[in-house]
Amino acid sequence: MPLQNHSKTSFSKKVILNFKKHAIVYIFLVPILIHFAIFHLYPILFSLYITFMKWPIIGEAEFIGLDNWIAFLSDELAWKAIWNTILFSLYYIVPTMALGLGLALLINQGKKGSAIFKGIFFLPVVTSFVVISGIWSWLFKGTESGLVNVLLHNFGIDTQLFLSSSAQALIVLAGLSIFKVCGSTMIYYYAGLQSIPEEYYEAARIDGANRWKLFWKITFPLLLPIHFYVAIITSIGSFQIFDSAFLLTSGGPNYSTTTIVYYLYHQGFTSLRLGYASVLAYVLFFIIFGLSLIQKRYFGKEVDYK
Amino acid sequence: MQKSARWTYVPLVGIALCFVIPFLIMAFGSILKMRIPTSNPFLWFSEEITIENFTYILKNAEFIRWIINSTIITVIPVFAQMFFAAVLGYIFAKKEFPFKNIIFWTMMAVIMLPSQLLIIPRYIMFSEFGWINTYLPLIVPEIWGILGVFFVRQYMQTLPKDLEEAARIDGAGDFTIFFKIMLPLSKPVIATVGTFAFISNWNDLLTPLIFTTSQDMYPVTVGLASLLTKEGNFGVEMAGSLLSFIPTFLIFLFFQRYFVKGIALSGLK
Numbered sequence: 001m002p003l004q005n006h007s008k009t010s011f012s013k014k015v016i017l018n019f020k021k022h023a024i025v026y027i028f029l030v031p032i033l034i035h036f037a038i039f040h041l042y043p044i045l046f047s048l049y050i051t052f053m054k055w056p057i058i059g060e061a062e063f064i065g066l067d068n069w070i071a072f073l074s075d076e077l078a079w080k081a082i083w084n085t086i087l088f089s090l091y092y093i094v095p096t097m098a099l100g101l102g103l104a105l106l107i108n109q110g111k112k113g114s115a116i117f118k119g120i121f122f123l124p125v126v127t128s129f130v131v132i133s134g135i136w137s138w139l140f141k142g143t144e145s146g147l148v149n150v151l152l153h154n155f156g157i158d159t160q161l162f163l164s165s166s167a168q169a170l171i172v173l174a175g176l177s178i179f180k181v182c183g184s185t186m187i188y189y190y191a192g193l194q195s196i197p198e199e200y201y202e203a204a205r206i207d208g209a210n211r212w213k214l215f216w217k218i219t220f221p222l223l224l225p226i227h228f229y230v231a232i233i234t235s236i237g238s239f240q241i242f243d244s245a246f247l248l249t250s251g252g253p254n255y256s257t258t259t260i261v262y263y264l265y266h267q268g269f270t271s272l273r274l275g276y277a278s279v280l281a282y283v284l285f286f287i288i289f290g291l292s293l294i295q296k297r298y299f300g301k302e303v304d305y306k
Numbered sequence: 307m308q309k310s311a312r313w314t315y316v317p318l319v320g321i322a323l324c325f326v327i328p329f330l331i332m333a334f335g336s337i338l339k340m341r342i343p344t345s346n347p348f349l350w351f352s353e354e355i356t357i358e359n360f361t362y363i364l365k366n367a368e369f370i371r372w373i374i375n376s377t378i379i380t381v382i383p384v385f386a387q388m389f390f391a392a393v394l395g396y397i398f399a400k401k402e403f404p405f406k407n408i409i410f411w412t413m414m415a416v417i418m419l420p421s422q423l424l425i426i427p428r429y430i431m432f433s434e435f436g437w438i439n440t441y442l443p444l445i446v447p448e449i450w451g452i453l454g455v456f457f458v459r460q461y462m463q464t465l466p467k468d469l470e471e472a473a474r475i476d477g478a479g480d481f482t483i484f485f486k487i488m489l490p491l492s493k494p495v496i497a498t499v500g501t502f503a504f505i506s507n508w509n510d511l512l513t514p515l516i517f518t519t520s521q522d523m524y525p526v527t528v529g530l531a532s533l534l535t536k537e538g539n540f541g542v543e544m545a546g547s548l549l550s551f552i553p554t555f556l557i558f559l560f561f562q563r564y565f566v567k568g569i570a571l572s573g574l575k
Contacts, residue, residue, distance in 0.1 A: 022401065022403055023479075023480065023481070024393070024396075024397060024401065024480040024481060024484065025397055025401055025403050028390070028393045028394065028397065029394065029397055029403075029409075032390065032394060032450060033409070035449070035450070036413055036416070036417075039428070039446070039447040040413075040416050040417055040424070041416055042427075042431075043423075043424050043427035043428050043431065044416060044419060044423060044424070044427070046427040046430070046431070047423055047424070047426055047427040050426060050427060050430070055430070102317075103318075103321065106314050106317060106318045106321075107318070109314040110312075110314040110315050110318055117318055117322055118566065119558075119562055120322045120325050120326060121321075121322070121325055122558075122562070122565065122566065123325065123329065123555075123558065124325065125565075126505045126509075126554050126555075126557075126558045126565065127509075127551060127554060127555075128508070128509035128511070128527055128550070128551075128554065129509070129511060130509075130511060130527045130530050130531050130534070130547075130550070131332070131530070131547045131550060131551045132328070133534070134332075134530070134534050134543050134544070134546070134547040135328045135329075135331055135332050135544070135547065136328075137534065138331070138335075138343060138540060138543075139328070139331075145342045145343060147331070147343060150343075179325070179328075187566055236420075240420060240422065242511075242512055243511050243512070246511070246512075246515075246531075247511075247531055247534065261422055261512075264422060264425075265512070265515075265516075268425070268426055268429075269516060274426050274429070274430065277426055278426050278427075281420075281422050281423045281425070281426060282423070284420055284422055284423070285419060285420055285423050288419075288420050292418075
């Protein structure tokens with residue numbers, strides 16, 4: 001009896017001691033784990049469940065099995081949204097990378113005032129899409145009062161429809177995104193450029209290499225990990241594009257700027273089909289997951305400069 | 307070399323101008339008395355200067371409300387994210403406990419999933435909670451973020467162990483070590499976390515678009531968006547844009563070096 005008692009106190013003592021030792025872990029990590037379970041883990045699992053339901057915002061939810069998934073396969077508008085998003089990426093990724101690299105090279109060359117230039121190019125990154133779209137909508141209004149049209153008139157070019165043209169609207173949106181994002185691409189490249197040792201260039205210069213050769217033989221290949229990283233994060237970003245399509249064109253004209261996320265928003269909160277919109281969310285997830293896998297597979301192979 | 311360096315300023319200044327012009331259009335547009343921009347931009351200089359656009363916006367009482375809403379749903383998560391990034395970063399960097407790595411990488415993996423996946427389940431959850439059209443869905447899920455925890459963890463892992471050991475010999479516990487040593491040493495990285503949180507919360511459009519349904523609960527992004535679609539008045543739109551832009555601009559001016567560092571940090575490990 002007393003022996004048992006003894007071991008009992010020592011056990012609870014142990015617990016208390018253990019708690020004291022790890023108090024900071026229990027006090028902060030446990031609530032955050034609960035928060036994580038409620039606001040991240042559960043919704044992610046729940047959203048998979050929703051895809052099997054007919055779930056109007058108002059009214060009863062009803063289990064319909066794979067109907068939403070099957071509906072997706074034959075929904076031409078959904079495929080158009082995917083195609084639009086791919087098209088958007090094509091207009092957006094390479095120019096963003098090229099402009100980011102170009103700006104990084106220029107800033108790396110002209111050291112004086114580089115902080116100011118970096119600041120200027122980075123400014124759109126921190127500005128909201130709403131503010132930039134506000135300006136953009138006046139710049140690319142497809143009428144006489146559109147500011148770019150005013151400018152084009154001076155060169156004798158006819159009024160362009162821009163945001164009201166189904167051929168041009170997506171390109172204008174890509175232009176807005178390039179303007180907004182290339183500042184952060186520039187920072188990645190700038191950091192990459194600074195890690196290339198100056199000796200490489202000196203050695204090549206002694207061998208008589210010109211600037212063009214220096215760029216293609218040293219700079220460009222040594223930046224390979226950065227090219228890859230930037231390509232992946234800009235493509236992930238481009239698949240999530242929503243704000244400008246919502247603000248400037250509402251997915252139009254003629255669905256030409258209906259992107260995946262815009263279509264998801266529209267299906268969920270205008271057509272009130274939450275189950276179907278969840279399918280679209282999963283399609284988006286699969287695409288982005290695929291891109292991340294590629295990144296994980298190849299980004300590990302880093303070039304060692306040292 | 308010197309000569310070629312000078313030439314780089316030609317394209318640099320040229321592109322910089324292209325970047326500045328939209329912001330100049332906003333600034334000038336906001337003080338000119340024009341409903342629709344005059345066809346020749348050079349005539350803008352002869353336009354009448356007015357503060358009418360601003361008074362119009364500010365008299366529209368909702369605009370001030372939108373700014374206040376944005377402030378509430380930004381400032382609370384910013385401080386919470388800074389605090390939790392610091393303390394969780396410390397826990398994951400310096401403490402040993404069971405399942406530590408599994409917990410960390412599970413959190414990493416789940417929170418890195420595209421946020422659009424969360425919109426619909428959260429909408430249903432928050433409807434049940436009765437949270438729609440309150441600040442709660444815009445604050446509560448945002449009180450910590452994995453990226454901030456990751457930053458601080460990476461940073462604290464590089465701090466020398468001696469610091470901690472010396473303090474422990476003097477009888478300091480975790481809390482003393484955290485508040486007296488780790489927290490002060492990590493100020494720059496915590497500031498980075500805060501600036502990122504500020505910009506992403508202030509600028510967010512999709513989340514508040516879904517979780518707020520009445521005008522007086524809109525943050526300034528949603529409010530301004532509704533203004534842009536109905537006004538069609540250049541001066542007023544530019545004034546509204548400028549007012550909602552000023553807070554991000556000020557944060558940007560003060561914390562620019564943290565942004566640049568943070569962007570580089572997030573990309574290059």
